Amino acid sequence: MNVQLHDSVHLANADGALARLVARMRTEIPLAAAMDLRPGTHAHGMLSLHAPLAPNINDKGCAFGGSLASLLTLSGWALVELELEARGLHCEVFVQDSTLRYVAPVWGELHAIAHLDEGEHWDDFFAVLSARGKARVQIRASIESAGEPAALLQARYVARLPRST
Amino acid sequence: MNVQLHDSVHLANADGALARLVARMRTEIPLAAAMDLRPGTHAHGMLSLHAPLAPNINDKGCAFGGSLASLLTLSGWALVELELEARGLHCEVFVQDSTLRYVAPVWGELHAIAHLDEGEHWDDFFAVLSARGKARVQIRASIESAGEPAALLQARYVARLPRST
Numbered sequence: 512m513n514v515q516l517h518d519s520v521h522l523a524n525a526d527g528a529l530a531r532l533v534a535r536m537r538t539e540i541p542l543a544a545a546m547d548l549r550p551g552t553h554a555h556g557m558l559s560l561h562a563p564l565a566p567n568i569n570d571k572g573c574a575f576g577g578s579l580a581s582l583l584t585l586s587g588w589a590l591v592e593l594e595l596e597a598r599g600l601h602c603e604v605f606v607q608d609s610t611l612r613y614v615a616p617v618w619g620e621l622h623a624i625a626h627l628d629e630g631e632h633w634d635d636f637f638a639v640l641s642a643r644g645k646a647r648v649q650i651r652a653s654i655e656s657a658g659e660p661a662a663l664l665q666a667r668y669v670a671r672l673p674r675s676t
Numbered sequence: 677m678n679v680q681l682h683d684s685v686h687l688a689n690a691d692g693a694l695a696r697l698v699a700r701m702r703t704e705i706p707l708a709a710a711m712d713l714r715p716g717t718h719a720h721g722m723l724s725l726h727a728p729l730a731p732n733i734n735d736k737g738c739a740f741g742g743s744l745a746s747l748l749t750l751s752g753w754a755l756v757e758l759e760l761e762a763r764g765l766h767c768e769v770f771v772q773d774s775t776l777r778y779v780a781p782v783w784g785e786l787h788a789i790a791h792l793d794e795g796e797h798w799d800d801f802f803a804v805l806s807a808r809g810k811a812r813v814q815i816r817a818s819i820e821s822a823g824e825p826a827a828l829l830q831a832r833y834v835a836r837l838p839r840s841t
Binding site for chain 2: 535536539540541542543545546565566567568569570571575576577578580581582584585588603605606607608609610611612613616
């Protein structure tokens with residue numbers, strides 16, 4: 512009972528933080544607003560973001576590749592941002608490189624889920640960040656369509672602590 | 677004199693085709709309109725696309741990674757489309773995979789230039805397309821900032837002839 516209560520509170524806080532982050536992204540990144548970016552959930556190391564199809568459509572009537580790339584890249588970025596925020600850290604976070612495979616067209620709403628790549632550990636990331644003021648982390652993100660993978664991203668993000676800290 | 681005249685006519689036609697393609701992209705892809713996508717030139721195997729910074733800004737005041745990814749991916753896509761169109765071919769063209777390196781922030785207007793990757797030849801691409809009805813081609817595209825590379829894309833595109841052809 513206590514555990515369930517604690518879990519609920521934790522999840523509610525996590526989703527609240529994601530909702531605030533997405534609201535900030537929509538205000539500060541015009542393309543995030545144009546995509547109609549929406550928060551999903553952030554729990555158990557997974558973060559999800561959504562966007563409706565209509566503003567993200569291409570000339571073929573399915574999701575535009577640039578929208579898939581943007582949603583995937585933003586989901587990984589939001590994951591790193593919120594993991595930092597959960598530890599009271601405020602860094603500049605930016606994507607360094609990414610590899611994207613477009614496996615199948617997406618004909619409905621876009622749902623991206625991001626998580627740490629295999630072999631990566633937040634503890635290592637925060638240890639390096641604390642020691643050097645800068646650290647890299649590799650994230651995987653995917654968008655499914657009809658239960659099958661449709662777009663797969665592997666991306667490396669860099670976090671840098673402010674110099675004054 | 678004749679050569680210069682011929683070149684000018686060729687370039688004017690190529691740029692007209694690019695302007696028509698970008699107009700179609702802005703109509704059919706809402707995010708291309710939101711980015712304020714603009715045609716550059718298409719000549720000597722190079723195709724360029726532009727976008728102003730304001731609609732493509734991020735929370736840090738420089739170009740949003742999703743806009744860089746979209747502009748680079750669209751420049752490669754447009755290059756394949758126009759090389760097909762120049763040969764009277766109408767295919768479905770889509771991006772299959774891409775690798776992107778974000779080298780430096782872009783603080784001004786976004787200019788992307790796409791061209792064939794090293795070791796790739798249009799003749800091979802059209803020979804395979806003609807033989808199999810489907811062919812792949814690898815494109816490189818880049819965005820510079822203050823004369824230095826800021827974002828580098830390597831992407832593979834697939835073109836497929838309509839089945840009825």
